Amino acid sequence: MSMREIKLCLLGDSGVGKSSLVQRFVSDTFNTHSQPTIGASFMSKTLVVDDQSYKFQIWDTAGQEKYRGLAPMYYRGAAAAIIVYDITRESSFSAVKMWVRELEQYGPGDVVLAIAGNKADLVDQREVTYDEAHKYADQINATFVETSAKTAVNVTQLFTAITRKLPAEIIVSTHNTVRPTRAPQKSEKSKCCRS
Amino acid sequence: MASVAERQPPLQSTRSFENDENSPTILPWDRFSNWLHCVCVVTFDLELGQAMELVYPSHVKLSEKEKMNICYLSFPDSNSGCMGDTLFNYRIRQHTTTFNRKAATLSTRNAYERRGPVTLQGENAYYHGFVYFRQVRDKSSRRGYFQKSVVLITKLPYINLFTHLIDIIAPEYFDNGEPCLEAACHDIDQWSPPFPGATLHLPIMGVVLQVRIPSKHDKPAQSQVIKPILSPGSAPPIVIPSVNEVEVFKCFQPVLPHIQLLWELILTNEPIVVMAPSPTFCSDTVQALVFMMSPLKYTSDYRPYFTIHDSEFKEYTTKTQAPPPVILGVTNPFFAKTLQHWPHIIRIGEMGPVDKSSWKKKKSSNIKTLESKPGVYTRYKPFLNKDKTVLKRLQKGIQNKRPVEVQDAMLKRHFLELTQSFMIPLERYVASLMPLQRNISPWKQPPRLKPFLPEEFIKTLEHSGPQLTSGLTGDWIGLYRRFFKSSNFEAWLRSRQQEVNQKLSILHLDALCDADLMQWIKDKQEVEIVDLILRLRDKLATVCAPDLPTRQERINQLKIHMDHIISSLPDDLQSILKSN
Numbered sequence: 001m002s003m004r005e006i007k008l009c010l011l012g013d014s015g016v017g018k019s020s021l022v023q024r025f026v027s028d029t030f031n032t033h034s035q036p037t038i039g040a041s042f043m044s045k046t047l048v049v050d051d052q053s054y055k056f057q058i059w060d061t062a063g064q065e066k067y068r069g070l071a072p073m074y075y076r077g078a079a080a081a082i083i084v085y086d087i088t089r090e091s092s093f094s095a096v097k098m099w100v101r102e103l104e105q106y107g108p109g110d111v112v113l114a115i116a117g118n119k120a121d122l123v124d125q126r127e128v129t130y131d132e133a134h135k136y137a138d139q140i141n142a143t144f145v146e147t148s149a150k151t152a153v154n155v156t157q158l159f160t161a162i163t164r165k166l167p168a169e170i171i172v173s174t175h176n177t178v179r180p181t182r183a184p185q186k187s188e189k190s191k192c193c194r195s
Numbered sequence: 196m197a198s199v200a201e202r203q204p205p206l207q208s209t210r211s212f213e214n215d216e217n218s219p220t221i222l223p224w225d226r227f228s229n230w231l232h233c234v235c236v237v238t239f240d241l242e243l244g245q246a247m248e249l250v251y252p253s254h255v256k257l258s259e260k261e262k263m264n265i266c267y268l269s270f271p272d273s274n275s276g277c278m279g280d281t282l283f284n285y286r287i288r289q290h291t292t293t294f295n296r297k298a299a300t301l302s303t304r305n306a307y308e309r310r311g312p313v314t315l316q317g318e319n320a321y322y323h324g325f326v327y328f329r330q331v332r333d334k335s336s337r338r339g340y341f342q343k344s345v346v347l348i349t350k351l352p353y354i355n356l357f358t359h360l361i362d363i364i365a366p367e368y369f370d371n372g373e374p375c376l377e378a379a380c381h382d383i384d385q386w387s388p389p390f391p392g393a394t395l396h397l398p399i400m401g402v403v404l405q406v407r408i409p410s411k412h413d414k415p416a417q418s419q420v421i422k423p424i425l426s427p428g429s430a431p432p433i434v435i436p437s438v439n440e441v442e443v444f445k446c447f448q449p450v451l452p453h454i455q456l457l458w459e460l461i462l463t464n465e466p467i468v469v470m471a472p473s474p475t476f477c478s479d480t481v482q483a484l485v486f487m488m489s490p491l492k493y494t495s496d497y498r499p500y501f502t503i504h505d506s507e508f509k510e511y512t513t514k515t516q517a518p519p520p521v522i523l524g525v526t527n528p529f530f531a532k533t534l535q536h537w538p539h540i541i542r543i544g545e546m547g548p549v550d551k552s553s554w555k556k557k558k559s560s561n562i563k564t565l566e567s568k569p570g571v572y573t574r575y576k577p578f579l580n581k582d583k584t585v586l587k588r589l590q591k592g593i594q595n596k597r598p599v600e601v602q603d604a605m606l607k608r609h610f611l612e613l614t615q616s617f618m619i620p621l622e623r624y625v626a627s628l629m630p631l632q633r634n635i636s637p638w639k640q641p642p643r644l645k646p647f648l649p650e651e652f653i654k655t656l657e658h659s660g661p662q663l664t665s666g667l668t669g670d671w672i673g674l675y676r677r678f679f680k681s682s683n684f685e686a687w688l689r690s691r692q693q694e695v696n697q698k699l700s701i702l703h704l705d706a707l708c709d710a711d712l713m714q715w716i717k718d719k720q721e722v723e724i725v726d727l728i729l730r731l732r733d734k735l736a737t738v739c740a741p742d743l744p745t746r747q748e749r750i751n752q753l754k755i756h757m758d759h760i761i762s763s764l765p766d767d768l769q770s771i772l773k774s775n
Contacts, residue, residue: 067374
């Protein structure tokens, strides 16, 4: 089976649960008392979707303001980005829009965008409605799900949905002696499957 | 990289490292310190001159002397010409008295030293510094310039890897400041240990580097020449073809006809100065010199970049003693005078089109002024004749614009064959000094390697000398005699002796474990039995030493033997032996 290596980065405000989402996806665990990330954490995980393997190189960036300037290193060359907000914090959703603008301006042109409204288990404290977020995501052609790292809702689905939006590309062999250079994909964007 | 997989260490040994991930004994910064000692930022302070702005992680201890050396060496010595960004490296003595804190790191190191090639062992007395220096016009500064260096300090001689690494980290630091170093160090603190033979993926600041850590068991010629591939959008790791190999051809091109001579000088630990116009050429050339006799280890001191501020300046430049057997790389014109009494001086001009006049050997007394032309200044007469075929092929390559990588591989191959031709007779002779397996008896001390007798060795050359593998003619015997006086030889012989004696000690342990000790003690006096027990105890103490790859089951077996023997003795003796 062939393998695609996907660089993916997570962006979003401090405390929205980026690291917890990654931890749930990679090791299917949850830690209530996770520490703030320093700079960024790196994890990798292989996912098989429709007989195709995807090896995600996940750069989980720090949400704290002092690391703000480092973000370009992590979204540079990324095939996909997940922007995370906390459904119980309106301000974290405003930050999503800011990240989208930054990616549109400075990010890789063909980046697959996904928006995740995390902490979906805390419905009673909700500040951001599903419809509002969904409408916004549709406008910018981004995948949208509400997730809960705590209860594992929609986490794997989020990554699976991203693989389906990736442009078709030259298959990269798992045997890594020779690697075909990836062809420019702008023209292939129209071939995207369902979102 | 399919061949790599085959040469990986047995699964069991790699697994012990992977388990580190979950091991509670791994503290923050433990993994970091497998790779780096620290990262420093050195700045130019109007009042203090070069000053240490930052050491990261902040708990890392550097002595005052180390800090001073790092500060001075991290700026080009005479930097007027170094506008923009300059990468180079240096090597400094450790001047620390602080106690090396971690047992976890130590055990990793031991396993590493046992399996890694000798040329790549971590250093306990030196640090390597990898510098990224930036100098740009800055009107807001009173000096009119922004001048700052980011430096990686490490014990590992992975020249290539760390040069790449600093090239990734430093520019980001200049853009984003301290959080960027924090992020980089945090990334490095997630890296798996540099286990010999392992292929590793090392995440750093949004990219993943792929490296393979060389192992003792690698065939030297098989360094993989893989071109790094940077493809936009997708993210295969950036392949660093070799952690340590430097571009020897690029460095030696200005002095190409003298490579044979240089190889002899390096082999025999002659004092050498490299004078170059920039710290980059300077450190690259010194590293290339040190590399040229691998897989044999260059054992005396070398300083890819040495300045008048170095704490060893007086020691190394004194005229009251003969020059020390070291290699110094310098850029400051001042050294042309200070070191003019040195026997071998290599002057490198600007890299680029080569002025053929530098290909002539020059008498060292001619070098007085800074304007001296590039070339090799020495009175040394090589023992071996030049390998004209190789030189012609390389020169033809230059004319035909053969790719530098190919030239580089050709030159490396030449040095490797030369070193191997020189070493094979020595290896063969040492193998003949090995005692026979049948001389290993459980009842006697383990036999030891017989002494190395130079004259006996020279006698073997007639039938099995380097002429078997090398077409080079000349006074090989003279070269061997000179080599015997060098510290390279001493260190090589010592490591061979150690290896063989360890092996013998382990074979002796096997013999003891397999012997029927209970049968043997049947007709023995008590005193002989007690003597045997004491010898077994000694044996256990030696084979349990941390640097020995002894199998635990063998040790347990011997302990059981010992318990049996003790229990066969009268009660009073038993209690004495047990209480001891």
